[in-house]
Amino acid sequence: MFVSYKWLSEYVNLGGMPAKELAEKITRSGIEVEGIEVLGEGVKGVVIGHVLEKEKHPNADKLNVCQVDIGEEEPVQIICGAPNVDKDQKVAVAKVGAVLPGNFKIKKAKLRGEASNGMICSLQELGIESKLVAKEYAEGIFVFPNDVTPGEDALAQLNLDDEVLELGLTPNRSDALSMLGVAYEVAAILDTDVKLPNIEFEEAGERAEDWIKVSIEAKEDNPIYIARVVKNVKIGPSPLWMQTRLMAEGIRPHNNVVDITNYVLLEYGQPLHAFDYDRLGTKEIVVRRAQDGETFVTLDDTERTLSSEHLLITNGKEGVALAGVMGGANSEVVEDTTNVLIESAYFDGQRVRQASKDHGLRSEASARFEKGVDPNRLQAAADRAAELMAKYAGGEVLAGSVIAGDIDLEPKVVTLTLEKLNRVLGMELQKEEVEDIFRRLQFGVKTDNDQFIVTVPTRRGDITIPEDLVEEVARLYGYDNLPTTVPEGATYPGGLTDYQKKRRAVRRFLEGAGLNQAITYTLTSEKKAKEYALETRELIKLAMPMSEERAYLRLSILPQLLEAISYNNARQIDSLGLYEVGSVFLKEAGEQLPREEEHLAGALTGVWEENQWQGEKKAVDFFVAKGILEGLFAKLGLAERISFERAQADGMHPGRTAAVVLDGERIGLVGQVHPQKAKELDVKETYVFEVKLGPVFAAKTEGVTYEPIPRFPSITRDIALVVNADVQAGALQQIIREAGGSLLKEVHVFDVYEGEHVEAGKKSIAFSLKYFDPNKTLTDEEVVKVHDHVLEALRDQAGAELRS
Amino acid sequence: MEQQLKELQTEALAKVESAEDLKQLNDIRVAYLGKKGPITEVLKGMGKLSPEERPKMGALANEVRAAVSSAIETKQAELEQKAIEEQLAKETVDVTLPGRQVEMGNAHPLTKVIEEIEDLFIAMGYSIAEGPEVETDYYNFEALNLPKGHPARDMQDSFYITEELLLRTHTSPVQARTMEKYKGQGPVKIICPGKVYRRDNDDATHSHQFTQIEGLVVDENISMSDLKGTLEVFAKKLFGEDREIRLRPSFFPFTEPSVEVDVSCMCKGEGCRICKHTGWIEVLGAGMVHPNVLEMAGFDSKKYTGFAFGMGPDRIAMLKYGIDDIRHFYTDDVRFLRQFAEHE
Known part of the structure; x- marks a missing residue:
């Protein structure tokens, strides 16, 4: 809403207050002044x-x-x-x-x-x-x-010696969509009066009801319709002051009749429509819902196809205006119009909103109907327009208005106790202070002991409950005067849940491991939404996406993370590691909401460790990625329960991909992006992982229990085994663990070799085994016994021979 | 004989003195003090001496031994020290060459801001509540006093999936969901961080995906001054002890009264680009929980009152770090991300 300072001062005595100061006062009391335009600036x-x-x-x-x-x-x-x-x-x-x-x-x-x-x-x-x-x-x-x-x-x-305040109105303050509404607000702030327009005009002997009949078929959409008729107008320019005021408020002048309806709209906030009475074709107005498929040409000469969701003003036969949105070309006021019908009506906000939305027609009128107009201004606005048409278009106003329907004109009564007011605000306001604020707002107020009985004028349709009155008092009293306290009462134990704590631990671990946290978009393309999904599902699509690139909810994080890798690669950043913790969206049969599963994804590429002047360089490989996960699971106390199984997945290197398995359940994958896929995505050799966090965090882990520090020495035995090339280290380790029993404290691989000195199709794997008994020093004989058992098991179960 | 021994001593000491390394010194030790050494040889002639002279010679021989032995020890220590020094000299490195740095990654700036805010409120006794990003129309709007057709729905144009399902436009539905779980029993004291979505074209100041943190306190006797006091603590902790807050009346359908909360600018009111020369930066929306919202979530609005506030970590991070384009948060350029390493 634009407010001309000069125009406003016709209704409220602004006492010559500079526009900037006035703007600050208005802003601090509840309506944000977003800008001040100095007209004629620089002229x-x-x-x-x-x-x-x-x-x-x-x-x-x-x-x-x-x-x-x-x-x-x-x-x-x-x-x-x-x-x-x-x-x-x-x-x-x-x-x-x-x-x-x-x-x-x-x-x-x-x-x-x-x-x-x-x-x-x-x-x-x-x-x-x-x-x-x-x-x-x-x-x-x-x-x-x-x-x-x-x-x-x-x-x-030209009224270019004026300043215009631009008000940013919140949806509840539609009362300020009119000069009078703003006047009431400013008068309350400045504690002064509002000078209302004095409407005076003579009515002709002829009665409007003899010229027009109005009937409403859609009473819910249009509870009341007021028509006035002005005859013998002369179409011409409106007075200069009116034209300049319209321009100051962002409306283009047309002719006196149209300008008057716009002027009254700005003044009263009541949208009016002027029909050329003679071009209506009939002597009646019938308000009804449009029929599905009914067509109608609006005054912008565009044919509109209507639906039963739209409200139509008709002459009893065909449409003459799309209610609250735009008039029809067939009944528009033109240069030779002589008789005018003024429409002042209350149209249901939703109905108008529907039509303006469907036809892409947002206007000053529709904006006001959508938010609800003041029923008490319908008649005044019609009268004001008639007065101005008599004055500035030479018309004669026919006697009376033709009114169809009715509307509740009674102001609402809202009560509030002083106790509640002070309790909600945390203040100690006195009864008189509160009464005074209601008086400034020009609300009626009576008191009954501690209770205020407040009569709220219909222009303030936003005030319906006691809390609304609390706000009125607070904003006019001034929030600067509000004390500062903190909530009293029981102290609550706040904090993070276990899940939240673990998620933070995951983040810190990955950052410690050198990965940067990324945040990517949840919405993606159809293709990317399903790539690298740990579980396949029917995709969830937006009803009206803004683009195909952001149309689907993701099933995995990796495609977005790889996009980020590609973005960086394209900018000469060859080495980087990213991780993201975020949700993926799984449609569940029979459930309204999708299941939102939090995943951890990571992507690494390029050089992982480097010390240039020492000539050391280590590129990321499968084991770097896997090692990060192993470290993470160890951190979460799950080292013993996590295993990695060779796996295949779309878009992954067939020989360098593993499923991440927790207690026998597959919860993720780790591996190298398939080289062809990497080429397609424009990323260098990249290793990735994606893991479901739910099961990881849900896995119960035992708390830490102290174990005595070993008092007895352990005995280490290294063995080099020759096995078929396809035997996996994990399998051998499993055999060793089982055969080693309780004395085997640790086992780890320390060498893998294929090539010279090893028979073709075979490989050599070396393990280091540590035997230990917490209760005594192990003897050689005891170790030999277990160790031989281990070797035997390796020979029997994996065909493993000791390398000679 | 005495003469012989003395000569031997002089000879040995001279050799010790001129020994250049430990090996030479050891050779000297063996040569003079060994069983076949010259001193032993000389002593073999003791038999020819008179009984009076024998102990004298014996003592002298021991003196010579001791003198040589002591000289060797001294020399040995000297040579060892020298050897160590030579070794260390060889091992010297150029300390100005770069070290093998352990490279850490770091948290996303939005996460940093969110966690800082979370921790701040946790210290004031709040819990962290989270909820789904795909929401029902009911929780996203209706339970927050935004019935269908409410004009304020325009304020946050949404991504609908079906008529009843959409990507949440704010984290407020978590408040409604959490309140329901409390079954009408206060106190509720929560912070709800998360991703939210609105139909905006991405540009420097708009993003169709961004983050939000909301706070909610519901209890008996919660007042607007409690809200002001809480937010003042928050602003001072997050932005600096010298900051002030100011409340301006505003409108949100789920609170009544509603306020916008400004934090004083770091320019201390002198006027700068960040605060657009007003001295104040808009940071939060807040208010007293609307009685309809309390009632819909099962709380008796006569008994309970509450306050709620919401803020955008994206905006806060932009203010805090001087970031000029919101899209940086979602592009994940590591040249951007690496700038937010911890400096503690």
Whole structure:
């Protein structure tokens, strides 16, 4: 909502307060002033001129040589190129020495040999937006009505000596979508009165009800419809002050009748529509729902196909206006209109919203209906428009209004106790202070002991419950005066849940391991949404995506993470590690909401360890990625319960991919991105993992119990085994563990070798075994016995021979 | 004989003195003090001496031995020290060469901000509540006093999946869900962080995906001044002890009264680009929980009151670190991410 400072001061005594100060006060009491536009900023030295003579320029077809009276002793000669300039016009003249927006200085000039001492201005040249300039002046200079005097300040005449406050209204404050509404707000803030327009006009002998009948078929959508008729209007321009006010508030002037409806809309917040009475074709108005498929041409000459969700104003036969949104071309006020029907109605917000949404027609009118208009202003607005049409369009107002339907005009009564008010605010306001605030708001207030009985005018439809009154008091009293306390009462044990603690631990571990945390988009393309999914599901798609790239909910994090790797690779960053913790979305049969499963994903590429001057460089490989996971699971106390099994997955290297298994259940994967896939994604050799966090965090782990520090020495035996090349280390280790029994404390691989000195198709794997008995020093014989048993088991179960 | 011994001593000491390394010194030791050494040889002639002279010679021989032995020991220590010094000299490194740094990754700046805020409120007794990112229309809107057709739904244009299902537009549904779990029994004291989604075209200041943290306290006798006091503590802890807050009336369907909360700018009111020369930065939306919201979640609004507040970690991180484009958070350029290493 734009608010002209000058216009506002007609309703409220602003006491000459600077616009900036007023804006600050309004903002601090609840309506944010988002900006102040200083009209005519940067314009100096523009006066009214009277074109005394106009002659064709001797050397230029499109130019005219004008003699203009600018209130000085002698007329000045000005060359003007505007097509509409003419003798006897009153125009805006930028004198020599004047400044126009953009610091454009007017100097004496010669145009094709003729002297020009100034410039006749268009409104655009004075800084008014083109879209606000009335069509007749859009291509040329602006022509003033005749009653202005040469030499007068043209800016004042154009109301360009004004400032406009731009209000950012929250949806509840639709009351401030009108000058009067803003006036009430400002009056409450400044503790002063509102001066309402005094509506006075004479009615003709003829009665409106003899001219028009109104009936409503859709009472829920349109509880009340008021029609007034003004006959014998003369269509012409509206008065200059009205045009300039409309422009200041962002509305383009058209003609007196249309401008009046717009003016009243801004003044009262009640949208009006003016029909050409004669072009209606019938003597009745019938309000009904449109039929599905019914067509209707709006006044922008566009044919609209309607549905039964739209409310239509008809002449009993066909549509004449799309209720609350836009009039019809068939009944629009035109140049030769003589009789006007003024519509002032209450249309249901949802109905209007539906139509404006379906047809992409958002207007000043629809915005107000959508938020609800003040039922008590319907009649006043119709009367005000009739008054102005009588005054400025020479019309005669027919007696009475034709009213169909009715609406509750009673103000709402809301009660509030002083105790509640003070309890909710944490304050100790006195009864009188509170009463005074309601008085400033012009709410009726009676008190009954501790209770305020507040009568809220219908213009404030947003106030319905005691809490709304609390807010009114608080905002006008001022939040700066609110004390600061902290909640009292029982102290609560706050903190993180186990899950949240573990998630933080995972993050810290991965960061310690050198990975940076990434956050990628949840929405992705159809293709990426299902790639690398740990579980396949039907995808979840947005009903109306903004693009195909962001249309589906992801089943895995890796595709996005790989996109981030690709982004970095493309920017000469070859070595990096990223991880992300985020949700994937699994559609579950019979469930309304998808299951949101939190996953951990990681991607690593390039050099992992490097010390350049020492010539050391280690690239990321499968074991780096796996090692990170192993370290993580060890951190979570799950080292013994996690295993890795060779696995295949789409988009993964067939020989370098493992399933991550927790207690026998597959919970994730780790491995190398398939080289072909890497090429397709534009990433270098990259290793990735993705693991479900739910089962990992849910796995119960035992707390730490102290184990005595060994008092007896352990005995280590290293063995090098020769096995078939396809035998996996994990299997051998398993055999060793089982055969080693309780004395075998540790076993780990320390060498793997294939090649020279090892038979083709075989490989050598060396293990280091540590035997230990917590209760005594092991003897050689005891160790030999177990160790031989281990070797025997390896021979029997895996065909493993000791390497000679 | 005495003469012989003395000569031997002089000779041996000179050799010891001139020994250049431990091996030479050892050779000297063996040569002079060994069983076949010259001193022993000399002593073999003791038999020819008179009984009076024998002990004298014996003593002298021992003196010579001791003198040589002591000289060798001294020399040995000297040579050992020298050897060590030579070894250390060889081992000297250029300490200005780069070390083998342990490279750490770090948390995403949004996570840093979120965890900082979480910890701050945990210290004030709050728990962390989380909820689904795909929400029902009921929890996202209706339970928050935004019935279908409410104009405020426009404020947050949403990504719908079906008519009843959408990507949550704020983390407030977690409040509604959590309150329901408490079954009308306070106190509730929670912080709800998470991802949220709105139909915005991505540009420097808009992102269709961003993060939010909401807070909720419901108990008997919770007041607006409690809200102000809590947020003041929060602002001072997060932005600095010298910061102030200011409440401006506003509107949210789920709170009444509603306020916007500004934090004083680090320019201390002098006016800068960040605060657009106002001295204040808008950081939070807040208010007293709307009685409809309490009632819908099963709380008696006559007995209980509460406050709620919400803020955007994206915006806070942008303010805190001077980040000029929200898209940086979701592009994951490591040149960006690596800038947020811990400096503790």
